[in-house]
Amino acid sequence: MAETIGPIMDAGAQPACAGCYEIGDTSELPYGFLPKLTSSLAWQPDDILARRDETMxxxxxxxxxxxxDSLGGFKRPGxxxxxxxTPSEWDARENIIVHAGIASYFGNKRALQQNYYSNTADAILFFLASAKGFHSDNGDNVSLYCRQVAVTGGDLYLSSTWxxxxxxxxHHSGDEELRTKxxxxxxxxxxxLIVDYQKRPLCGSKEEARDPRLKPIxxxxxxxxxxxxxxxYENAISVDQQAGDINFFNNLGLLRARSxxxxxxxxxxxxxLTxxxxxxxxxxxxIPEGMREEWRKYYDHDPAVEVFREEPTPWAWSLTGHD
Structure with a gap:
């Protein structure tokens, strides 16, 4: 509850800067300082008392x-x-604020992401309309916010790695080749069970060549x-997506694909989708020791580099990916 708590100091006390400027005298304000700020942030205690419903x-x-119920569902099937x-009612920045704010209830540490594609717009993942096979991402949990669906396709599929x-x-106990050094x-x-299933680094792709330092598979x-x-594919389910949906899933226990x-x-x-x-x-x-170096790359970053990009940007690090 907002309420007046003063006085903070004795009525006769003077702040250190007293006398620097006369109230209403703007002639000596430093360059760039405005004579008056008009904003909902420029409130007085009485203003807040009259607007309590806006603060709680x-x-x-x-x-x-x-x-x-949502937490129970998150813990069970992942x-x-x-x-x-209603994403259509908000601009790009407001949609990101909504998405990040809701997601913060389920995790306090966000990973950096990067578009590993060329600078031509048609090569950015956001514009690639082809299907994406089952894979995992670099992180613990993934959230997809559907701002607009395609005319056709773009369906989300999830499959349990367990x-x-x-x-x-x-039935395939001899496939120990799935583990390599x-x-x-x-x-x-x-x-x-924790799965790190990313075939692109192992096999390469049209958009990203395989690391030549790795031995051929x-x-x-x-x-x-x-x-x-x-x-x-045999164990997959299709997850219905509508504009305004936010999908959350455990990236360490599920694989995802897109049509x-x-x-x-x-x-x-x-x-x-963001x-x-x-x-x-x-x-x-x-996190297993074998994954920690990669995890540190995405999670251990200076807060100063935390940027939420409103639109896909080639090769740019960001907390926001565009799918």
């Missing part, structure tokens, strides 16, 4: 029940969706990756 959101029991936002592992253990895919940490390793892909999509010819209807990657430093899973 009292959750109802229904709100608390909904939050608990994903859930928040529905009901179910994939069970199938491998039961340079790029392990499966880890166990405190009884939890063997035929058996290629076959093992194909088995994982096959099992991921190809088409936008309007005039780009008036254009698929646009992506946040984050972790909870208290409740988050313990």
């Amino acid at each position: 959101l009292q959750l109802t029991q229904s709100d608390l029940d909904e939050i608990n 994903f859930f969706t928040i529905r009901g936002l 179910a994939i592992y069970n199938e491998l253990a039961a 340079k790029a392990p895919l499966f880890y166990f940490r405190h009884g939890k 063997t035929l058996k390793q290629e076959e093992a990756l194909s088995v994982v892909d096959k099992l991921a 190809a999509f088409e936008n309007d010819d005039d780009q008036q209807v254009r698929r646009h 992506r946040l990657i984050f972790r909870d430093e208290v409740e988050g899973w313990d």
